[in-house]
Amino acid sequence: MEKIKVQDSVGTILIHDMTQIIPGVVKGPRFRKGHVIKEEDIPVLLSMGKEHIFVWDQTPGLIHENEAAQRLARAAAGSGLLLDEPKEGKVSFTADHDGLLYTSVDGILALNTLENVILSTLHNHYPVKKGDIVAGTRVVPLMIDESVIIEAERIARTFTDPLLEVRPLKHTKVGIVTTGSEVFHGRIQDKFGPVLRAKVENWGSEVIAHALANDDVDFIQRSIREQLNQGAEMILVSGGMSVDPDDVTPTAIKEMGADLITYGAPVLPGAMFLLAYIGDVPIMGLPGCVMYSKTTAFDLIAPRLMTGERLTRMDIVKLGSGGLCLNCPVCIYPHCSFGK
Numbered sequence: 001m002e003k004i005k006v007q008d009s010v011g012t013i014l015i016h017d018m019t020q021i022i023p024g025v026v027k028g029p030r031f032r033k034g035h036v037i038k039e040e041d042i043p044v045l046l047s048m049g050k051e052h053i054f055v056w057d058q059t060p061g062l063i064h065e066n067e068a069a070q071r072l073a074r075a076a077a078g079s080g081l082l083l084d085e086p087k088e089g090k091v092s093f094t095a096d097h098d099g100l101l102y103t104s105v106d107g108i109l110a111l112n113t114l115e116n117v118i119l120s121t122l123h124n125h126y127p128v129k130k131g132d133i134v135a136g137t138r139v140v141p142l143m144i145d146e147s148v149i150i151e152a153e154r155i156a157r158t159f160t161d162p163l164l165e166v167r168p169l170k171h172t173k174v175g176i177v178t179t180g181s182e183v184f185h186g187r188i189q190d191k192f193g194p195v196l197r198a199k200v201e202n203w204g205s206e207v208i209a210h211a212l213a214n215d216d217v218d219f220i221q222r223s224i225r226e227q228l229n230q231g232a233e234m235i236l237v238s239g240g241m242s243v244d245p246d247d248v249t250p251t252a253i254k255e256m257g258a259d260l261i262t263y264g265a266p267v268l269p270g271a272m273f274l275l276a277y278i279g280d281v282p283i284m285g286l287p288g289c290v291m292y293s294k295t296t297a298f299d300l301i302a303p304r305l306m307t308g309e310r311l312t313r314m315d316i317v318k319l320g321s322g323g324l325c326l327n328c329p330v331c332i333y334p335h336c337s338f339g340k
């Protein structure tokens with residue numbers, strides 16, 4: 001790269017975007033790569049603090065920041081992502097549909113460990129909407145040794161899953177079994193069912209059956225079996241999850257031959273959450289807090305199940321770090337530390 005004075009630069013071609021920042025007014029590329037500098041640009045460049053500019057000289061082995069960013073983005077991106085054009089040397093990754101962002105924490109670490117390589121993402125399992133920016137990548141210098149990018153591409157290939165991917169939530173047929181003698185006998189109105197229905201529908205799925213059950217193991221098991229026969233692909237059993245003698249939901253699920261993944265999750269609220277499978281159908285036991293609190297273990301776990309991911313006990317155990325909800329007066333989840 002050759003450095004020349006801005007006053008001598010009329011007619012030369014910019015080799016990178018030039019950012020103008022006027023606090024509170026603008027932050028963006030004032031001149032784009034490829035722009036031919038005109039006489040009237042000189043005062044603008046000087047006002048942006050540029051007394052000199054670089055002129056491209058082709059040094060073998062070096063590639064431009066835009067090409068480097070595009071190659072890094074292609075190496076990291078899996079399905080469900082769109083890559084935009086480089087802007088100020090950076091390529092952004094945008095969600096191509098609603099879903100959950102899956103990131104390879106180890107893969108991102110490996111790439112960023114390479115000097116001058118930057119890959120910056122939202123957290124793993126972040127819920128995203130179509131059009132959301134979920135990551136950005138660039139290199140630090142204006143030109144970089146191509147071997148660094150080749151190494152990044154090689155590292156990305158060593159991971160079986162893509163470094164970044166947006167998985168859609170599948171339309172899931174959900175059955176709800178609401179336990180509790182107080183609701184079953186009509187002593188109080190069911191408040192759990194509507195909360196669960198709203199969440200399920202918000203995830204783009206559908207409640208195909210909703211049963212009320214007394215605090216009775218056989219009764220609860222019968223209700224679950226009926227919903228399985230009706231084609232439920234996920235079953236939510238609410239209430240009866242804690243320590244009272246009438247809390248029989250865990251016993252009912254365990255004793256019907258389900259494969260128990262966990263009873264208990266290191267998430268507050270939601271410590272008494274239960275996950276089991278009957279065949280491929282996840283059955284969740286949901287404690288009272290899921291009805292009461294805006295966001296709980298249920299919100300961290302159910303969307304992952306709806307992508308088709310089969311969770312292990314270790315997946316649940318890992319939720320401990322970041323598993324504490326701050327219980328803010330106005331919930332801003334997912335834009336907070338919960339579940340991150």
Ligand SMILES: Nc1nc2c(c(=O)[nH]1)N[C@H]1C(S)=C(S)[C@@H](COP(=O)(O)OP(=O)(O)OC[C@H]3O[C@@H](n4cnc5c(N)ncnc54)[C@H](O)[C@@H]3O)O[C@H]1N2
Binds near residue numbers: 183240286
């Ligand atoms: N000694 C302890 N007591 C409790 C613990 C504990 O660890 N030690 N945990 C507390 C936490 S945290 C929660 S959350 C609840 C767990 O509750 P359950 O899932 O067992 O819920 P229930 O006992 O069935 O009900 C609690 C409460 O919510 C009302 N409820 C339940 N279902 C409905 C419904 N469908 N509609 C309206 N209201 C409902 C129920 O009437 C109770 O008032 O346990 C704590 N206790």
Ligand code: MOO
Binds near residue numbers: 269271273289
């Ligand atoms: O189990 Mo509770 O459901 O932690 O809030």
